[in-house]
Amino acid sequence: MALDRSDVKNIAELARLSLAEGEIDQYQSDLSNILNLVEQMNAVNTDNVQPLAHPTDAVQRLRADVVTETNQREKYMACAPAQEDGLFLVPKVID
Amino acid sequence: MEWEVVIGLEIHAQLATKSKIFSGSSTAFGAEPNSQASLVDLGLPGVLPVFNAEALAMAVKFGCAIEAEIGKISVFDRKNYFYPDSPKGYQTTQLHHPIVGMGAIDITLDDGTTRTINVTRAHLEEDAGKSLHEDFSGMTGIDLNRAGTPLIEIVSEPEMRNAKEAVAYFKKIHSIVTYLGICDGDLSQGSMRCDCNVSLRPVGQEEFGTRTEIKNVNSFRFVEQAINVEIARQRDILEDGGMIHQETRLFDANKMETRSMRSKEVANDYRYFPCPDLLPIVIDDEYIEAIRKTLPELPDQKKQRLMDAQGLSEYDASVLTATRELAAYFEQAAQKCGDYKLAANWVMGELSAALNKNEVEITNCPISADNLGAMIARIKDNTISGKGAKSVFAALWDLDEGEQKGDNVDSLIESLGLKQVSDSGAIESIVDEVLANNVSQVDNYVSAEPDKRGKMVGFFVGQVMKASKGSANPGMVNKVLKQKLDEKC
């Protein structure tokens, strides 16, 4: 499947990736090539095949409802690029 | 044109687990910002979720309560979107295989009629953090304490036709989850929030009109107001020949309007897919049955029992079972006094009025259920009159919390001098005195037609009560008077 420039822009927007105008052509061609590779899947009929999301047949384990965490705010927020009064800061959010 | 309103609700209820859905952080409300945000809640690189057993049990409990299909295999999906209160860039939720499938609940409307509303599904998901819009150097602050709190999202069919029905449905869900003890039901702290999907269509038309979704409405009153405001807005647009845009809106209670959410303007593509960090949740009949056995008496069952076994009217039973707290209070008082009907009258009458007037919730009622019950018992055994009881009630209301714990109804009756004279000898002597002092009225009574005598007893009752300074038991006074007067005829 060949993507056009607007497809590439839409995907980048959904994925929140800024692309320079000059990069779009390259992505357009690379992504189209990758999709061509991927579409080799269509050669095989899979109508009666159950999708496999996980390699093993394991099922979800359950955790006991116990509070095990303590306040480690200082340590956990040490790597935050912008913070104030124990809050992460982001540009103003408008609902 | 005549419009039909179509409403569906998505109710988010925070599950009352101790820890979060995928981490061991506390879910307690009101902590310092980010002090209850673990590595997992913060979505740091490399961390992984592990599912909370209690969240599963609570969701299944809800499913059992609404007699829904329970998903034997349910799957967590990722819902992808970027927002600062969603630290991983996706919300872990359930799309294709929810834990609870189709179920139904009955709602009772103000006019006493009941309707069944179908519940499409209920699924488990994680709550988001909070954005704090106070000014932080012109920025928004993000607190992720709430992120990862377990939620059950209960999705109704679009079967409600007006705001009142929607509120009745919301209240019923509220009462079920609080009866089950799976949610504290505290709307003021956001423990339950409601998204209202509203659309209009010409009466008779089969297909639905375009709907809007009013996000995060957090009180029963606001649900009613928001829906009514939105109905009016849509009707105006449609009647002007306009079109409704499918969009997400916010309710502004101050301006009494809904407005489009700017942050949701761009149509999102959530790209759901099964979360590869979590495996399918597989449960069997044994698990479900074990949970079903732990179900408490639910509002509908309690209501039926109060009607069948205690003879309450359907309306009274509905009102008294509407919330777990009120029902518990009522039953405690009723058991204490042994008279459900009398207890119902007091709880729905005097007590409700006092609670409303003072803006107090039943959970903070200054009169303990035991004391109210004890007081009602004294009405029943004729120790006090109904009128006297009102004074006792007022006095009980003013007791402080510590005093409520004691058994103080009798001492209050004593100190207020409200004890009725029920000693037949004492009453007889007062009656004799009254009859002796009112010879002409007695003569009138005797000479009157027998069917007119009934009305004439009132005069003598009044005189006896006056002579006893109000302390004579009116029932006994009546009885003794009738007996003595009839002897004279």
Next chain:
Amino acid sequence: MHNLTLTQIANGLEAGDFTSVEITQHFLDRIEKLDQGNDGINSFITVTKEQAISDATAADERRAAGKATKWTGVPFAHKDIFCTDGVLTTCGSKMLGNFIPPYDATVVDNFKKQGAVCLGKTNMDEFAMGSSNETSFFGGVKNPWDKDRIPGGSSGGSAAAVAARLVPAATATDTGGSIRQPAALCGLTGLKPTYGRCSRFGMIAFASSLDQAGPMTRNAEDAAMMLNVMSSFDEKDSTSIDQEIPDYTASLNNDIKGKVIGLPKEYFPENLDPAMAETVRAAISEYEKMGCTIKEISLPNTHLSIPAYYVVAPAECSANLSRMDGVRFGHRCEDPKDLRDLYCRSRGEGFGDEVKRRIMIGTYALSTGFYDAYYVKAQKIRRLIKDDFMKAFEEVDFVMGPTSPTPAFKVGEKTDDPVAMYLEDAFTIATNLAGLPGMSIPAGKVNNLPVGLQIIGNYWSEADMLNVAHKFQQVTTHHNDAPQGI
């Protein structure tokens, strides 16, 4: 001293031939000499010199106090994908160029508990996306066998460091071949265990349902020693499986006579370089000499593994990498004008081209209208691929073939052609899709460059795989070959 294997170092420490401080210092000196600077191999992103010496000192003290384990004081390195408390963890990305995790990955913790000495964090393709280590923000890694060539990827740093004798062993991860292919290209022994064997907690996720940690070592014996530490059941990882962990070193010398080895015809396609095929077949013939039976088999859906993988892995990574948003950690753009700008520029600047390509492919594959055609289809193919293997394992004990279609290629040779790069993993990806254990051991050379023999086993057969690998290494010497000048 640097030519000693991991096992020999452990034994040497136990025998008192040298101290942990001595051996640690020796490797640190080699790293400084051979890894750093313009001509350096560049296999390390971070060298934790002081910490290593201090850990080695503590290890020597513990040994003196008679409290040593086999691992006490043994030097090794972690791939920079494992979170290390207080130590920079970049995942090869500018995005995490300043990320100092506040916690240890479970695998990291396992080594700490044993008293091992970590020398630093090895270079890798950005977020483990690549087969040549050229996508690292911190520069490519040179293949010690030929510095004009790539070491393979994504665990190229771990492979180059072990091959250059800068460290006796390193941890690595494998999502589509990222342990086995660099092991093959650098003449090493690399093992990707069964999915669920090693905890993924603290291992920065690329594709959650495919990622698995494993050892990069010089020989099977060392791999067994590594796997003993790396394996654990972890309650913090829902996909970790509570399967008995044997002592992998205990069964290395078991008799392998009578084992049946399957050679899938799809792993020897017509366009495979005859020299590659010949070298691999020659290696397999050693097994015949040891009494194994060789059987031609078919894994008919092998050709679909790359197409399916390039849906599944990008789809999962597109979501896994969404947390890299410049809010709580990592790269944040200067002066974001609004929220969207913060996200788009932080991510646009922080991620390299290959990562962006994969995020975009994944985003596309999951988007409305394409989900069934791409994602669900790929999951179905995944089932077919697993079924192929399950059928094969009814008849054979192991599947063998080449690890990669070619030996190490030249730096820059495939950077402009992502699809050509993807084909590097043609023989390794299927095992990740099936969650099976896979291994690469040195099979010989083509044009003086190492070639890997891939061994694929059934679920939880790591001990048996290490056994057959070790037996091979008892009768061959390829694994002892060192790059020239090392």
